[in-house]
Amino acid sequence: MxxxxxxxxxxxxxxxxxxxxxxxxxxxxxxxxxxxxxxxHQRGYDTAWRKTAAAAVTQHRAQYGNWCPGWQVPAHAATDLTADHRVPKAHGGTDDPTNIQILCRSCNSRKHNRTA
Ligand SMILES: [Zn+2]
Ligand SMILES: [Zn+2]
Known part of the structure; x- marks a missing residue:
């Protein structure tokens, strides 16, 4: 054996x-x-979300260029655009395009997990 x-x-x-x-x-x-x-997966930072986010940023750029709508600041030029959940996943938001907004990295981190 x-x-x-x-x-x-x-x-x-x-x-x-x-x-x-x-x-x-x-x-x-x-x-x-x-x-x-x-x-x-629950936080929403899986592969599917990254794809959705990248597509949303690309679409925003094609429409508005490198332009951040601003969060608690006036809209401003920005190259480091990121996709953000209007209603955070942690608060029940979805990856649906209607729940996605584009913000620059600094606006996004300022907004963090608050609901817009
Ligand atoms: Zn053991
Ligand atoms: Zn910004």
């Missing part, structure tokens, strides 16, 4: 035939990875 080499679990040191963790810590680690992926 072939014996696979055992390794100590990275967390508790118990010898295991798993790649790097004992069964208990393997399961725990997997759960954490799922949570990390899940929370990134």
């Amino acid at each position: 072939a014996r696979r080499r055992q390794r100590p679990c990275l967390v508790c040191g118990t010898l295991t035939r798993n790649a790097s963790r004992c069964d208990v810590h393997q399961a725990e680690w997997q759960k954490r990875q799922d949570q990390i992926r899940g929370s990134a």
Whole structure:
């Protein structure tokens, strides 16, 4: 009967035939990875959003040029345009184009998670 080499679990040191963790810590680690992926998705910063955001910026540029509508400041020229959720995802906003506005990076960070 072939014996696979055992390794100590990275967390508790118990010898295991798993790649790097004992069964208990393997399961725990997997759960954490799922949570990390899940929370990134919930915040809305997944691949789909990045595509939507890039398309929105491109469309804004084609229409208005490098121009930021301003948030609590008058509209101004800006090259570092970013797409922003009018209603933040955390507050139930969607990636729908009607919920996206273009702001420069500094206006966007000033606005942060507030609702426009
Ligand atoms: Zn362990
Ligand atoms: Zn701005």
